[in-house]
Amino acid sequence: MRIVRYAVGGECHYGEWAADDAGIARFEGDPFTGLSPAGCVDELSDVILLPPLVAPRIFGFAYNYAAHVEETDRDVPEVPVCFMKPSAAVIGPGDAIVYPADGELIHFEGELVVVIGKKARHVKPSEAHEYILGYTCGNDVSDRIVQRRESAFGTLLIGKGQDTFAPLGPVIATGLDPSDLALTTRVNGAVAQSASTADLLLTVPDLVGYLSRYLTLLPGDAIMTGTPAGVGPIRPGDEVEVEIEGIGVLRNPVVAESR
16 A cells, blocks of 8 residues: 555545556545545645655664765664654655755765554564554755764764755555665666665664664654665755655755745
8 A cells, every 4th residue: 555645625634546646545544543435536636745744753774784884984883873853854745855055065865764653662573564554765864064073972963854854755655575675866867876675784673673672663653774875965956856666756856945
């Protein structure tokens, strides 16, 4: 199932995006408390796609692909390197990534994102699938100058967490096997990243198991699993696409901040 959150006629709904793009079958309710058919289909041309999650907690993992570790000239971490993005950083398909007025080096990072479906604590990796609703595409937009300054003192917030720095979408795909999905990131149509989730150092079950060992995961939480090699700069006027097999394409323009 491809679950989509959207607006039509000024109201927000969840629905199932038809495989043949024939429309969106509207649901009542939400994916975390229960969905039921509403008995109508909305035309794609009539809807506005929204972020698939409402104000989620976003957990990120850095240096989770060996090739990306190599391109950053670092060693593979001895422990998982985690960070969080504020919920206000989330934008949806077609929404603009805002390039900060004082930004100097802003990078894209295409990533597979795990969506937690139910409360999870002390989950064994072998049972992680029971707590996952599905998967979506993500872009861990990063201000490298700020990130490097923060990291030198053991923090990581502003470089990763500015408004619009967490595009998510276009759908939550359920029933996927996340172990070997093709991931491609394009900037202005040119391929910048091409990898497989088979190259993750810590797999999706590992990540769910690790986080839930120390804290309670909640329905609607998002886990950004890490980015492969090929990260690079974006500028106002660019368009970034993150495409993941079985999910779709997350497409966002980049615009200059206006003050």
